[in-house]
Amino acid sequence: MEKQHILVVEDDESLALWIFDYLTEHGFFVSLANRGDLAIELVEEDKPALVVLDICLPEKNGFEVCKALREFYSSPILMMTASGDEGDEILSFELGADDYIQKPVRPRLLLARIKALLRRSNVDSSQLDSSLIFGDLNIDSLSKRVSLKGEDKALSSNEFDVLWALARHAGNVVSRTDLVAQLRGIEYDGFDRSIDVRVSRIRKKLQDSSGAGARIKTVWGRGYLFAAEPW
Known part of the structure; x- marks a missing residue:
């Protein structure tokens, strides 16, 4: 089986080499970069x-x-930082990151987060309905393609996963607890904003409002509801 390729972008040489060795030992093909432009x-x-x-x-x-x-x-993009600033975590998700981990890096946690992200990214869509259609909105799980009124909408993998999870349960409330567990593989602590940020980005890309007429509705204290009626 072909090894999955992971790019580690880290300018601390000793940490980068440690991650390289650790992930290589666990069956990944790893490459390194020490500059953002590179x-x-x-x-x-x-x-x-x-x-x-x-x-x-x-x-x-x-x-x-x-x-x-x-x-x-x-x-998937996994952000890594020594900062404990919550603002950095929120900004990472707003920019499209899939997960966020703080230094000092715990090896088993890093490996678990990577495997969880890859597992969700490579989900076997053949086990699911491959396409969901709501009027002019088409969501295809095989190609991870979303189109509205015939126009393709560029969603990141994590945004698509949130949209798909909500659309599959159209007409029903999906709790933040379930979404965080399913999409991030961790327990919801009551403060995680990652799902909220992703929903906000999806709404903007699909020209959906956040008010009374929203198709992706916020149900306060419970979670989110994807409207089943046509878009």
Whole structure:
């Protein structure tokens, strides 16, 4: 079986080499970049299965890199930083990151997060209905393609996964607890904003309001409801 390719973007050489060795030992093909601008070039050329992206980088920081990658790259991005600032975590999700991990890096946690992201990215869609249609909105799980009124909408992999999870349960409330467990593989602690940020990005891309006429409705204290009526 072909090894999955992970690009690690980290300018601390000792940490980068440690992650390289650890992930290689666990069956991945790993490449390294120590600058943000170089990381963008490598992702364009190599299309890795996942990017581990530090925030503090020379030339372009991790936020700039994440924003640039989301213009053409839909596979998972795992942000990594020494900062404990909640604002950095929220900004990472707003820019399209799939997950966020703090330094000092715990090896088993890093590996678990990577495997969870890859597992969700490579979900066997043949076990599910491959396409959901709501009037002019078409959501296809095989190609991870979303179109509205015949126009393709560029959603990142994590945004698509949230939309698909809600659309599959159209007409029913899906709790944040279930969404965080399903899409991030962790227990919801009552403070995780990642799902809220992704829903906000989806609404903007699908020209959906957040008010009374919203098709993706916020049900306060419970979660989100995807309207089953045609778009």
